[in-house]
Amino acid sequence: MDPKGGSTKMLIPGVPDEHLEWFHENYxxxxxAIGYRHLPSGIVVSxxxxxxxxxLKLGEGLLAELKEKFLQGGFLSxxxxx
Numbered sequence: 001m002d003p004k005g006g007s008t009k010m011l012i013p014g015v016p017d018e019h020l021e022w023f024h025e026n027y028x029x030x031x032x033a034i035g036y037r038h039l040p041s042g043i044v045v046s047x048x049x050x051x052x053x054x055x056l057k058l059g060e061g062l063l064a065e066l067k068e069k070f071l072q073g074g075f076l077s078x079x080x081x082x
Contacts, residue, residue: 011063012063012066012067012070012076014076014077015038015070015075015076019038019039019040020036020037020038020039020066021036021037021038021039022034022035022036022059023035023036023037023046025046030051031048031049032048032049033046033047033048033049034046034047034049034055034058034059034062035047035062036062036063036066038066038070038075041073041075043066043069043070043073043075045062045065045066045069046062047061047062
């Protein structure tokens with residue numbers, strides 16, 4: 001639920017957004033990495049940030065990878081997958 005009282009779509013259906021942490025590491029000289037961490041389980045997915053790829057595009061791939069890890073680890077049932 002958003003602060004204005006409306007509903008919002010979950011980043012990964014079946015996983016509360018407040019359980020996900022987005023992080024960005026800046027190594028300097030135009031190099032870095034982004035990722036998501038699932039706080040209750042400690043599962044982490046991350047990727048280096050190529051200079052020519054939009055961060056939003058990388059984020060979509062990371063969410064798909066995290067969802068797959070949830071399914072494989074039994075943290076998310078196939079019924080909640082959309």
